[in-house]
Amino acid sequence: xxxxxxxxxxxxxxxxxxxxxxxxxxxxxxxxxxxxxxxxxxxxxxxxxxxxxxxxxxxxxxxxxxxxxxxxxxxxxxxxxxxxxxxxxxxxxxxxxxxxxxxxxxxxxxxxxxxxxxxxxxxxxxxxxx
Numbered sequence: 001x002x003x004x005x006x007x008x009x010x011x012x013x014x015x016x017x018x019x020x021x022x023x024x025x026x027x028x029x030x031x032x033x034x035x036x037x038x039x040x041x042x043x044x045x046x047x048x049x050x051x052x053x054x055x056x057x058x059x060x061x062x063x064x065x066x067x068x069x070x071x072x073x074x075x076x077x078x079x080x081x082x083x084x085x086x087x088x089x090x091x092x093x094x095x096x097x098x099x100x101x102x103x104x105x106x107x108x109x110x111x112x113x114x115x116x117x118x119x120x121x122x123x124x125x126x127x128x129x130x
Contacts, residue, residue, distance in 0.1 A: 003094040005048075006071035006078060012048040013078070015039055015088060024101050024119070025087075026110035039086040044079065052078055061106050 005012045017039055046052065052069035057080075060066055066082045080087040104110075107121040115121070 002088070004078065004088065004092045005094065006052075006074055006076035006092060008071065008074035008076070010048065010050040010073045011046065011052050011071050011076075011078065013044060013046045015043050015045075015086070017043045024104040024116065026104060026106045026108075026114060039088060041081045041084045041086045044086055061109060 002015045003012070004015070050071075050073070053072040055068045055070065056065050057068050058065045064082060066080050066087075068080045069078045070076060071078065076092055077089050078092050079089055101116065101119055103120045103122045104116060105122050107115050
């Protein structure tokens with residue numbers, strides 16, 4: 001079981017299953033939001049009375065919306081969901097130091113110098129048509 005919280009502590013949550021190590025996403029919207037660890041959305045439980053705000057991001061590389069949850073008080077990015085996929089921001093996890101970057105995605109959109117040498121680059125989706 002993993003535990004997470006926002007910077008100010010207003011929002012806390014648990015996740016009872018994690019799929020693996022961190023994935024570094026270089027898409028056009030994720031770089032400033034921390035690395036992610038994957039799970040399933042139905043494994044997440046927000047345990048605090050305060051619930052996160054959700055921003056529906058439709059400007060994604062894949063063209064599919066992603067639901068980005070954040071603290072309405074301090075603005076911390078907590079997790080994102082897309083279908084039943086859950087992307088936990090490792091910077092918000094109490095146990096976030098366990099995560100080792102095992103892969104990177106959307107490398108074609110990376111800022112200069114941000115693609116990590118020696119870390120596999122995985123192509124998950126074809127880009128949406130412009």
